[in-house]
Amino acid sequence: MTALIRNPLTIVWALLTTVTIASSLIALDGGASHHINTTVTTAVLLIAAVKTFLVIWHFMEVRRAPLWLKATTSGWVLALFALLLTFYFASL
Amino acid sequence: MTDVARGSTPQVDKPVRAEARGQVPGDSSMWFFVIGDLLIFGGYFVGYMYYRGRNHELFLAGQAQLNLDIGTVNTIVLLTSSLFVALGTAAARVGNRAESLRRFWMALAFGAAFPILKLFEWIPEISRGLTPGKDLFFMYYYVMTGLHLCHVALGLVVICFIIRNVKESVAPKISFVETGATYWHMVDVLWLVLFALLYLMR
Numbered sequence: 001m002t003a004l005i006r007n008p009l010t011i012v013w014a015l016l017t018t019v020t021i022a023s024s025l026i027a028l029d030g031g032a033s034h035h036i037n038t039t040v041t042t043a044v045l046l047i048a049a050v051k052t053f054l055v056i057w058h059f060m061e062v063r064r065a066p067l068w069l070k071a072t073t074s075g076w077v078l079a080l081f082a083l084l085l086t087f088y089f090a091s092l
Numbered sequence: 093m094t095d096v097a098r099g100s101t102p103q104v105d106k107p108v109r110a111e112a113r114g115q116v117p118g119d120s121s122m123w124f125f126v127i128g129d130l131l132i133f134g135g136y137f138v139g140y141m142y143y144r145g146r147n148h149e150l151f152l153a154g155q156a157q158l159n160l161d162i163g164t165v166n167t168i169v170l171l172t173s174s175l176f177v178a179l180g181t182a183a184a185r186v187g188n189r190a191e192s193l194r195r196f197w198m199a200l201a202f203g204a205a206f207p208i209l210k211l212f213e214w215i216p217e218i219s220r221g222l223t224p225g226k227d228l229f230f231m232y233y234y235v236m237t238g239l240h241l242c243h244v245a246l247g248l249v250v251i252c253f254i255i256r257n258v259k260e261s262v263a264p265k266i267s268f269v270e271t272g273a274t275y276w277h278m279v280d281v282l283w284l285v286l287f288a289l290l291y292l293m294r
Binding site: 004007009010012013016017020021023024026027028030031034035036037040041044045047048051052055056058059060061062064065066069072073076079080083084087088090091092 | 115116117123127130131134137138141142144145146148152153155156160163164167168171172174175177178179182270273274277278280281284285287288289291292293294
């Protein structure tokens with residue numbers, strides 16, 4: 001059991017769960033009024049980008065994969081969130 | 093966790109650590125499917141953001157109707173299921189079949205909770221008149237979460253196959269376990285983006 005708790009995968013999961021709760025609290029606290037809020041949007045999208053990267057890197061074991069797979073998957077995360085933030089800010 | 097079966101399974105697919113191989117986890121054709129799916133969903137996500145930008149008020153009003161609590165719990169449920177899949181894969185790799193099996197059963201239990209919670213979310217929403225035809229936000233909401241739910245359903249079947257593989261085979265096919273695991277983690281990744289776009293952003 002202790003080995004399971006100390007497992008690096010469990011530590012990644014704990015981090016993912018913590019930031020998930022944090023992002024919901026940010027949305028509740030700063031965005032409960034349901035008006036445009038660039039701070040909340042930037043924060044939750046950046047947190048989501050970090051979360052997707054952590055799942056790809058550690059759970060999908062891309063950190064041990066060849067360079068082409070590391071580049072493709074990381075490129076997807078970067079390009080997607082850059083586009084999402086660009087479209088969001090361009091529309092304000 | 094020890095390499096208990098390492099010496100006893102000299103056949104094909106004997107447990108080998110992924111870090112020692114430095115190769116693509118699982119079948120590389122699954123990775124092409126995963127990348128294709130990520131790109132297709134990426135298109136939906138950017139399309140959603142574009143249409144949202146043309147009518148922020150409509151999308152914000154739609155978001156206000158969603159159940160953030162269930163959305164948050166479901167995100168944690170999928171993350172936990174993914175953790176058990178990753179732990180189960182690691183155990184299968186070192187030949188610890190009993191532990192691997194336990195972990196994949198846990199992954200299946202958490203994974204199965206996702207569609208159940210989704211029903212608890214959708215049914216009250218639909219009964220309140222929040223149907224896909226209500227407006228563009230709800231069209232996107234049901235189409236994207238519905239497509240994702242189809243992926244979850246297929247993923248649950250994949251986990252069942254992994255369990256059968258680990259349970260019935262003396263030397264489980266590690267590449268099969270890794271391939272299935274890769275698919276399940278992709279389902280998790282897609283949800284993390286959906287959760288931010290539909291429930292969290294303002």
